[in-house]
Amino acid sequence: MAEQRVRGVVARAKGAPVEVTTVVVPDPGPGEAVVRVLACGVCHTDLHYREGGINDEFPFLLGHEAAGVVEQVGDGVGEVEPGDFVVLNWRAVCGVCRACRRGRPWYCFDTHNAAQPMTLTDGTPLTAALGIGAFVEKTLVHAGQCTKVDPAARPAAVGLLGCGVMAxxxxxxxxxxxxxxxxxxxxxxxxxxxxxxxxxxxxxxxxxxxxxxxxxxxxxxxxxxxxxxxxxxxxxxxxxxxxxxxxxxxxxxxxxxxxxxxxxxxxxxxxxxxxxxxxxxxxxxxxxxxxxxxxxxxxxxxxxxWYGDCLPSRDFPMLVDLYLQGRLDLDRFVSEEIALDEVENAFAKMHAGEVLRSVVVF
The missing domain is CATH 3.40.50.720 (NAD(P)-binding Rossmann-like Domain)
Known part of the structure; x- marks a missing residue:
């Protein structure tokens, strides 16, 4: 497959309203995966990015609390394959840093992200929020950012494990x-x-x-x-x-x-x-x-x-199983399901304390 063009939510400048625009997603390189996003929660961290509170590397591709289906994988990827239902995470552990070597991978000091950037149609590279960028129909991530979980789970609920709920x-x-x-x-x-x-x-x-x-x-x-x-x-x-x-x-x-x-x-x-x-x-x-x-x-x-001291490969599948058993009510966190062009309005509701989570559902 060639590069793909999809719709995504981009913050172009500090404090400016976000916009839905075309995002270019390259084919996955070694160690990378393209994920078709099914749902992505609206988190305060996304608003921090828009307000310039994280860094000034605009434009940002926002969104990071996501669940989806792996569509393509690059060379050397063994942990997931096309068709896998996954929750995305921003702690793809390296396995070789001093924390990982001491058996404390939840403190990994050198986590992985995709090597290639997603871009605007004019070639401007996008900074993906928390290395994920999931307010988009498809996203490119490091394969280690994909944690395979039970596909019986509701994407809008379990995607929230990707950040705030796990924290x-x-x-x-x-x-x-x-x-x-x-x-x-x-x-x-x-x-x-x-x-x-x-x-x-x-x-x-x-x-x-x-x-x-x-x-x-x-x-x-x-x-x-x-x-x-x-x-x-x-x-x-x-x-x-x-x-x-x-x-x-x-x-x-x-x-x-x-x-x-x-x-x-x-x-x-x-x-x-x-x-x-x-x-x-x-x-x-x-x-x-x-x-x-x-x-x-x-x-x-x-x-x-920091991120609930979680190890996604250990914690996400276990918590999804507890959710499916009725012992952890992740559905209760989903205040509303919204469309991609409603993210700016969701920021206002979140800031006013009207919702626990608005979730973009594709």
Whole structure:
């Protein structure tokens, strides 16, 4: 096959509305795959790209929370083949860096992306969001970015494992290491925070406290398994978390907002030897001023969770199986299904907190 021309969503300049335009997808080279995209979620990270918050390598081909079907593979590809149903990921591990060699591939320091760029029709190379670029009918990725899962699963739901939902689930299951009977507090109940609530429930936490200032998001959290709801606009959330845990604080507190104020609340809301997990993404100018003695005397762990410390080849198939068994309600994250030309409107809904996820369905 020759190169293919497909429709995709491109951000041409900082802050400018995105547009649907023609994208040129080359044939896959060695180690690469072309994937026909079936569904792709609208994530805050895509909005960060459009606003220039990631880098200034415009134009961007947006979209990265995707599921699809492998259509072509390049030379040397053995992990997937045409016809495979896959969830795309941005952690195609290298297998040879110091993290991989030490048996910690979820920390891989040299992850793979496709070597060739997709382009506009005039040859301008596109920067694919998180090395994926999936608001497009077909995308070119490294084959290691394709994780084969059960084709019985709904693409719009399981594609969300590609980023935000995996980040939240992993913050609880992997980074926070939540165990049966634990108490867990989650600060911030958007898509990532509610996934952390779902992860805590999946792990068997006995007490799951959801904290937000938006009553609608707290209602969502209750649907995902929160046992207690705290509206932080009505009082001190730290006091509320301690009150709900016998005065001690939670075993694991997950900050899914990523601001110094919420991190400080999470720090203070832990039990002795408790764990704080930061999974909300801060901005470059944010700083912490932490008294060292309380950190020392309180013990425990202060951790950050990058992509939920996931290993896609291990975690995606397992989580899709749990979804198909009815034990993990990924459908609940899909607020609406939209068309490709509705992405700009979906950004506005997401910014206003009206949706957990809008999902482009092809």
């Amino acid at each position: 939240g689930l992993g913050a609880a299951l992997n980074t926070g290491n939540v165990r049966r009977g634990d108490s867990v507090a989650v600060i911030g109940c958007g898509g990532v925070g509610n996934a952390a609530v779902a992860g805590a429930r999946l792990a068997g936490a006995a007490t799951i406290i959801a904290v937000d200032i938006d009553g609608r998001k707290l209602d969502w959290a209750q649907g995902f398994g929160a046992t207690h709801l705290v509206n932080a606009s009505e009082g001190d959330p730290v006091a509320a978390i301690k009150n709900l845990t016998g005065g001690f604080g939670a075993d694991v507190v997950i900050d899914a907002v990523g601001r110094p104020e919420t991190w400080q609340q999470a720090f203070e809301a832990r039990d002795l030897a408790g764990t704080l997990v930061l999974v909300g993404v801060p901005t470059p100018e944010m700083r912490l001023d932490v008294p060292l003695l309380p950190f020392f005397s309180h013990g425990g762990a202060l951790k950050s969770s």
